[in-house]
Structure formats: structure tokens, C-alpha cells
Amino acid sequence: MTNEVKLISPVDGRVYAERHYASDQTVAAALDAAGHAQRAWKRVPLAERAAYCHAAVDAMLAMREEIAPELAWQMGRPVRYGAGELRGFEERARHMIDIAPSALADIHPEPKSGFRRYIRREPLGTVFVIAPWNYPYLTAVNSIIPALMAGNAVILKHATQTLLVGERFEQAFREAGLPPGLFRNLLLDHDQAARVIGSGRVQQVNFTGSVEGGRAMEGAASGHFLGLGLELGGKDPAYVRADADLAFTVENLVDGSFFNSGQSCCGIERIYVARKLYSEFVERFAELTRTYVLGDPLDKATTLGPMVKASSADFVRAQIAQAIGHGARALIDATTFTADAIGTPYLAPQVLIDVDHSMSVMREESFGPVVGIMAVENDEQAVKLMNDSAYGLTASLWTRDLEAAEDLGDAIATGTVYMNRCDYLDPALAWTGVKHTGRGATLSRVGYETLTRPKSFHLRHEITS
Incomplete structure (x- = not known):
């Protein structure tokens, strides 16, 4: 496979953008940096994480005039609808930021004399997000913002058809001042993506795409004991x-x-x-x-x-x-x-x-x-x-x-x-499916459950002889 990527515009068939796939050395360095940055990030208070994420949303919205025609050239959506994608992007991002304190709060069972007991939600580590071209900002933000809010690092692989979207995400987080290593956009081919999944250095994969692609994700993840969220389409x-x-x-x-x-x-x-x-x-x-x-x-x-x-x-x-x-x-x-x-x-x-x-x-x-x-x-x-x-x-x-x-x-x-409505995602509700549509969920409080692991504290503080 050639290392060069050519984004062919559906508008007129011309090459709209040219890039190169990331080198294996770049991928390895990004995974190393993500792991290192996440260990510090998980100790950052939620309010500070929220400030970074809100700033990234603001930075993305400031690019709206450039984004609408870029979307048209990359995947064909009329410019008259370009602003709608960013409105949805903001709605989902702000909602997931705002509910994080309650969604990630400790869970306390009924009090028990002599004990302090609770369940804490801990970040998984590094989340690998593989996003599609059809709603390139909306589908990606479903995982990226809550993953970061939950204390994870994020590696994004966007579809080659909308590769400029991944670059926009990286620009927004850079302008927000997000600590280095926590978010990285990588242009990867299928084999590279499979190797990332099987590397042992990502703990969750969120994939949106075809049923065939979902099966490939399951194959790459088999035996590695990581989480896998699949949203694979519908009829x-x-x-x-x-x-x-x-x-x-x-x-x-x-x-x-x-x-x-x-x-x-x-x-x-x-x-x-x-x-x-x-x-x-x-x-x-x-x-x-x-x-x-x-x-x-x-x-x-x-x-x-x-x-x-x-x-x-x-x-x-x-x-x-x-x-x-x-x-x-x-x-x-x-x-x-x-x-x-x-x-x-x-x-x-x-x-x-x-x-x-x-x-x-x-x-x-x-x-x-x-x-x-x-x-x-x-x-x-x-x-x-x-x-x-x-x-x-x-x-x-x-x-x-x-x-x-x-x-x-x-x-x-x-x-x-x-x-009496259709074709809309309410960020307060879980986005999920059954049968060949996939498994797992994004958005809502439920979406945070797949981006964290429960850790139980069973503390006996009164000892009697």
C-alpha cells in the first residue's frame, strides 16, 4: 500500500487534499505520550478538565466559516447545512461536559456501621476513536469529549475521506492548551489501526462504521481484553x-x-x-x-x-x-x-x-x-x-x-x-443499538460507563476485639 493518501472530492472528482500515513515510529511515540500524559491527567480535577474541553469547543466553533465548505468538498454535504453539524457538535459536547460531575461521582450504597463503602469510576487509560466520514464532527465528539472528561487520553483515527476533520480536532485542542499527549490525531491505514488495537496500549476502542468493519475490529481486539464499542449502521x-x-x-x-x-x-x-x-x-x-x-x-x-x-x-x-x-x-x-x-x-x-x-x-x-x-x-x-x-x-x-x-x-x-421525530440524537439519551447495529453506548450518563471502570472501596474503620 502506498504511503500517500489522496482525498478525492465527490464534488468534481479532483484531489482535494494529500497527506501521508503516520509512520510506525510516530504511532509508537503517540501511544507512549498518551500513556504518560493520561497518568497525570486522571489526577486533574473535573472542573479543570471541563475548562479545557469547553475551550476546545469554543476553538472549533470559531472555525465554522472554514468548516462548512470543507465538509462540502470532502463528503458532499451542501454548504447550507454545514452549520447544523457544528450546532449538534456543540450540543453534545457541552452536555457531556456538564453532566460529568454527576455521571462520574462515587456511588455510595446504604451506610453500614463501622465501614466506609463506595464505588469509584476510574478512567480506562487510552481510548482509540475510529470515526466515519458521514457526520464527521458529530460521531467523533460522541466519544472524544466524554473520554477526556473521564480522565482518559484519546487517539483519533478519522476516515481518510474526511481527514481534515481530524486535523481540525487537533487544532482545537492545541488552541485550548490541552496538555501535550492527551489528544492525538493520526492518519492510519487499516493494518496500522489493527496493530494499535492489538498493541496493549489502548484500553477502549470506539468504532463507527460498517458491519464488515465491526467484524474487523472484533478480530483485531480478540484476546486483548479491551473494551469495544461498535456502532455499525441501520435499516x-x-x-x-x-x-x-x-x-x-x-x-x-x-x-x-x-x-x-x-x-x-x-x-x-x-x-x-x-x-x-x-x-x-x-x-x-x-x-x-x-x-x-x-x-x-x-x-x-x-x-x-x-x-x-x-x-x-x-x-x-x-x-x-x-x-x-x-x-x-x-x-x-x-x-x-x-x-x-x-x-x-x-x-x-x-x-x-x-x-x-x-x-x-x-x-x-x-x-x-x-x-x-x-x-x-x-x-x-x-x-x-x-x-x-x-x-x-x-x-x-x-x-x-x-x-x-x-x-x-x-x-x-x-x-x-x-x-413524531426521527434522525436525531438527544445527548441526554444513550446512543446504542441491537443485532448487527453493534454493541455498547455513547452519550448520556450511560456513555460514561464504557469509558470508565468501577473500583470498589471497602474500608473498615472501626475494629473491635
Whole structure:
């Protein structure tokens, strides 16, 4: 493998940035420095850690005018949405900083005469964060800030498609004055990443990516007795009940299906609609989809940018063709989106009906701007279809009935149940999944549990003869 990395922009296919993978000597030095710095960092009071982390967030936000066009060039998201990523970045970071004192506080059982007993949360050591390109600031911050707040050092390996994001993180922490060695961004190839995992010098790996990538993480970690957090994607369903607010539901599900060109692990990929609403829902959904503007993401009029690579767009095209070949109907005329072109990352949004679960578009992750819509007869059929997937990240229910949503949520195999919203992470709630979506959790108080280890103190201070 060549040591040179070329970031190919999906905007026009040009080389947008060139870098070199870190040398093995650089990696070893970074791991040594992380271990050394963390031993001092874990003794730094939480208030001081918080000051450094808040300062890093401030430094990142000060770069917002540069970051939005960088994101467009690196992964294709329209500049009109660039500020949204940083708003989410700040929301998650500030929340995890603010809850750290309570989340990391000692746990005291019921008092026992003659004893002092408590459980302390200790940092793990060095946390290795492997972040993806699709929401490059949001996914990385989920682990980086709480890991540092918990007293750990962090090594970040960002996706090569968004390698400038890792450099932005490093710049922000440098400007915040974070002690040297505590945070390091390294550009690594797959073999180097595997060696870091198996080095014995990282104690937790947080990976966001594909199922195949997750299996590679498990293989590299096998036998090393370290923690492994895996967030591996989804095939997220929505169920529109007969009592749903139709206009509100359509507006939000179209956005949930096509935002970021559908390249979201928690984006809507399949929709089940009560038969009573089905025809009108489909008509309104397709009508709103046709208003999207596919084109240059640097143009503020663009609402749908290119997918990250031509091969990703071709995968979705193949899914659509396979579904149509098996009887599905496409409601969107792709020729009306002039930027759409085979062999390029530019792909028109597509809405499919007359679909069923024999089609890959309803069972296998698409990660692109396509959604299939089916009519269902009742709640039971909807739940059965929603659970008919190898994934379980989020599921959304669209209804006016809170109790029904809670009951249905209990029956759905998923990490998050939404009512009347989708494609959003609340930092106060655990971000987790089931089945092939992965294991572990980030965000919320629960997220701190995977970044610390419990240490029990059982102190007998009264001795009687």
C-alpha cells in the first residue's frame, strides 16, 4: 500500500487534499505520550478538565466559516447545512461536559456501621476513536469529549475521506492548551489501526462504521481484553399510524429519508403506512421529494449534494433496479434532476412503492437517497415488518397516541424509539443499538460507563476485639 493518501472530492472528482500515513515510529511515540500524559491527567480535577474541553469547543466553533465548505468538498454535504453539524457538535459536547460531575461521582450504597463503602469510576487509560466520514464532527465528539472528561487520553483515527476533520480536532485542542499527549490525531491505514488495537496500549476502542468493519475490529481486539464499542449502521423504519398528523409526518419523513443524501446510519430507509393514509401519504411524500435540488453542494440553492463516491451511488442504483425488476414502482423521474448521471456520485432521490421484503432495498442498508413505502393493515403487521431486519438502531412512530407509542416501542427491537421525530440524537439519551447495529453506548450518563471502570472501596474503620 502506498504511503500517500489522496482525498478525492465527490464534488468534481479532483484531489482535494494529500497527506501521508503516520509512520510506525510516530504511532509508537503517540501511544507512549498518551500513556504518560493520561497518568497525570486522571489526577486533574473535573472542573479543570471541563475548562479545557469547553475551550476546545469554543476553538472549533470559531472555525465554522472554514468548516462548512470543507465538509462540502470532502463528503458532499451542501454548504447550507454545514452549520447544523457544528450546532449538534456543540450540543453534545457541552452536555457531556456538564453532566460529568454527576455521571462520574462515587456511588455510595446504604451506610453500614463501622465501614466506609463506595464505588469509584476510574478512567480506562487510552481510548482509540475510529470515526466515519458521514457526520464527521458529530460521531467523533460522541466519544472524544466524554473520554477526556473521564480522565482518559484519546487517539483519533478519522476516515481518510474526511481527514481534515481530524486535523481540525487537533487544532482545537492545541488552541485550548490541552496538555501535550492527551489528544492525538493520526492518519492510519487499516493494518496500522489493527496493530494499535492489538498493541496493549489502548484500553477502549470506539468504532463507527460498517458491519464488515465491526467484524474487523472484533478480530483485531480478540484476546486483548479491551473494551469495544461498535456502532455499525441501520435499516431504520418508520411506522405511520392512522391517527398521524399527515402534513407534519410527510415533511419530517422526507427530510429523514434524504438529508445528507441518505447517508445517515439513523436515516429513514423504509416506511410502513396505515392503509387508511397510504395513498395520500405516498402522493404527498413523492410531491415533496420532487422539490429537492440536486447539484453542486457549494451552491446555497442545493438541497441534495452528491453521495460520497460514485461506487456508493452505483450501489443504490443497483438496489433500485433490482427492486423495479421484481415489481416495485419508482415514483420519481430521475431525468428531471439534471445533475443525476450514472458513473458519478450525483444521484436523484427515489421513492419506491409496491415493494416487499424479498427486495434488498427493504432489508439491506442502502445508505443513500432511496426509500421504500409499504401499506400495513395494523400495528401487529407493522411491528413484524419493522423487526424483520438484521439491524436495530432507531425506529420512529408517527401517532397522536403516546401510550400506543410506548407499547409499540417495547415490541420493536431497536436502540432508540422515536415518536413524531426521527434522525436525531438527544445527548441526554444513550446512543446504542441491537443485532448487527453493534454493541455498547455513547452519550448520556450511560456513555460514561464504557469509558470508565468501577473500583470498589471497602474500608473498615472501626475494629473491635
